[in-house]
Amino acid sequence: MKSKQIWRKARVISMAEPAADVRMLTFAVDGLQSAFDPGSHTNIKVMINGAPAIRTYTVIPSAPGTLSIAVKLHPNSRGGSAAIWRMQPGDETEMTEPENRFELSWRASHYLLIAGGIGVTPIYGMAEALAARGQSLRMVYGAKNRSLMAFAEPLQALLGDRLQCFSQDEGQHLDLEAEFSALPPDAEAYICGPLGLLEAARDIWRRSGRPMSRLRYEVFGDNGRFAEQEFEVEVAGYGRSITVRADQTMLDALTDAGVPMIFDCRRGECGLCAVSIVSATGEVDHRDVFFSQGERKENPRICACVSRLCGGTLVVDTGYRREQAA
Ligand code: FES
Known part of the structure; x- marks a missing residue:
């Protein structure tokens, strides 16, 4: 069964759209511990078709006492992203204290961060934490086009030429083989994106002979081949x-x-x-x-x-x- 979670009252205090299809909500959360690790996620209570439901989202960097999530509106969603998009400033809900299953090891000599689309949410926090500690890093970020790259501007300001963006509509493609072969032996790669990107990365990483423990990944929810049906x-x-x-x-x-x-x-x-x-x-x-x-x-x-x-x-x-x- 699920490990014990601590639920906190939360209220929407601001709303923004960091990309054309992404809504960012920031919540003031009662009794929230001030710090959480990059890559952490929170559970949030939402109403879907009149019934209570729980959805899980990565938390992104935000001010102490608050939690921010950034949610892409999925046309095929089971209702979670639409429920988040309906929320307005002042709305109240409950959220869990952030937990982390996608942790930075802090043991590598160099970090490669890879984000595909809305998979940028945990990677954004990792980039901020690694840069703040002066760690060696490179980030590559791919999306269909630049208007769909949430947080590209703050990341560019933070990382400068350590960030490279790839827009499919401009004919640019992420070359995982080249990225992995340029890494020093004890580097680690962290990747969040669609299932196809993760599987390609796992395959190339395995063939490169690098320890699988040094490739860490998280998938996001919109990976179905078919639209949801009963x-x-x-x-x-x-x-x-x-x-x-x-x-x-x-x-x-x-x-x-x-x-x-x-x-x-x-x-x-x-x-x-x-x-x-x-x-x-x-x-x-x-x-x-x-x-x-x-x-x-x-x-x-x-x-x-x-x-x-x-x-x-x-x-x-x-x-x-x-x-x-x-
Ligand atoms: S609960 Fe972890 S794979 Fe389903």
Whole structure:
């Protein structure tokens, strides 16, 4: 189950748009500890289709006593980004104390920071922290075009020629092979972006012979091949079908229905929520970074927190047995 979280009352105090499709909200948070590590995230309570839900976002640098998040409005979102975009100054909610699963090691001689699109949110804080401590670093930042590069201006002011931006619309592409081969042996790379970028980076890094522990990554939520659709889940030993709405994760639908689930990150990274697939009548849309490409292709298990079925019915075995639950 989820580790204990400390929830704090929070109120929106300002709103900005650091890129054409990104809304930044800053919250005054009651009793917030003044400092948190770069790469940390917070959970926030939102209402989606009239029902309470929890969404997780990276926190970006902000003044003491406040938390800022920057959220891209996803046309295919399950409702989380739209709920954040509806918030206005004065609105109240609750947020958790930031936690960090994407930490800087502070042990490398040089850091390569790689951001793809809205994946800049944890990387922004890392760049600020590394620069403040005088660490050797380079940041590369790619997006479809420059209007979609949130925080490019403050990053440029902070890093100067240590930042290189790549705009796909201008025919510029990030060359991961070249970036990795230019690194000293004990360098580390931190990457946040879409699943395809992360998988390419992992593949090239592995082939380069560098220790995988020196490539650290975080994925963001919009990694589906298909738009969200409602589907049915049947759990072995449970005895009835559970509907997973388009605006809901399978993990939420299962826990709401009383199926005991183990989970932690809710971001497709830790693998704790993975359940065995018995059968599927639709296409499985794997959106995690926990399984390898080969494992996803063979389809033995699915991460319930992010992955879904593209319509139809999924039969899973969570280990649940009614007689054990009674
Ligand atoms: S809870 Fe971590 S992968 Fe699902």
